[in-house]
Amino acid sequence: MINAPGVSGDVDVAIAGARAGADVVRSMCGQRLDHIDKGAGDFATTADVEAERAILDVIGAARPDDAVLGEESGRRGAVDAGRQWLVDPLCGTLNYAVGTMLVAVNVALRDGAAAVADPFSGEVFFTDGATSWVRNAGSDARLTPTPATRLVDVNLDPPFPSAPGFRAVDLLSNPDFVEHFRPRVVSTTLALAWVAAGKRAAYVTDGGDLSRSVHFAAGIALCRAAGCTVTGVDGAPVGETGRGLVVAADDETHGLLMSMIRSRS
Template sequence: MIDSLALLADDEGAVAAAYAGAGVVRRRYGRRLPRTDKGDGDFTTAADVEAEEAILGVIRAARPDDAVLGEEGGQRGTAAQGGRLWLVDPLCGTLNYAVGNMLVAVNMALAGGAAAVADPFSGEVFFTDGAAAWVRRDGVDTPLAPTSATRLVDVNLGPPFPGAPGFRAVDLLAGREFAERFRPRVVSTTLAPAWVAAGQRAAYVTDGSDLSGSVHFAAGIALCRAAGCVVTGVDGGPPDGAGQGLVAAADADTHRLLMSMIRD
């Protein structure tokens, strides 16, 4: 097993790790799980921790010299300049999961390279090698094809709100033009950016500070970019460095329209 994992390309390693985490999340679903308070209303469960350990096991077997930054365990290993760092969010949507809602994701991203987002309950894994992007269903890979045809826009309404008072996502939803052009959705999980890349959503909008190195968002950003989406911060700049928040749109027209609403 270890020898075969060591031969995997980075994208297949990301898929294998995401599957491992998703298996834990699926198996633990519906059980009463111990919680650990993180403060500010956030918490982690035993499923988060176990899923991260399963993911780490795959990464260690395939790439023992790589560093890992996990939401639950922090950084393990050292990513020297030019080194390889995996960003791991083993269960995005913990509150959803804890109350019996299946809208959750398992996120894996190699900084600047491959990434995977797994839906533990549909069995789908969205993934990229850094250049192109696919979804794997029942062992079959299909290229991701973003489209704005659904008109559905997922908007993250959860705190913090570093853009306020200049920008608040809830104000976007209240705009007349938004209601005329789009239909809002709020799922509170980073499955949403993957759905934009797959053509299941027209766009995704969230407030926040620099998200490019975030364990929550790195995989979704990588997928959207590889699929050909337009990805910026809410300020129109790249979602890194001094950028803020995220606007991931299926096409340039949708992105332009959303940015005009955000600026207004």
């Protein structure tokens, strides 16, 4: 392992923010936590709220003029601010609430640096927008995506805005999918960091424009900078005109998944 060159500025802020949130998530694990109902079966816990507060403190101290969009606290800062941070303090809240340690802390500067922290492995995945790295135990290693595992994470959570034409869950009954890949469901965008790191071959989820989502922005940035193939489920670039997300370690894996998705659509 080597140190990532030129890691400073916004990358440092993203890493520090993600680590601050991860410290809170880890320290509160196993405690009795209040649940905050968000409607439609969704909820936050006091750990989500406290982790976001810790992240916002880091960003506020380092970049006081920047705007922030936090999952729990909403928008902060000037409406016309030229820079905006996207913060998801605990992606995988249901996992966390039932004691499953598969969660991510996501911090991304829109169209810039990003970091994803795994509170329980100690890994922090980060990018400056050009290359992607993972930091663990004080050392950095370049992220190298590979389809070798054949493991594909499929988000099974509703709603399914592309139904009935396509639902991510439909892949599991596709004979071609079963022949080429092994499905996994971790229910957190930590899976996106794993695609960039070569721990997963791909990730598929339905949805609308995910490029500006607090849940997905950091993972998308990591994967793009690592050299993954990233599109919507319709094959269009991720953004206002795209739908959902198909992130694959390489073009061949992405092409296979897209052919399966189109056959169902």
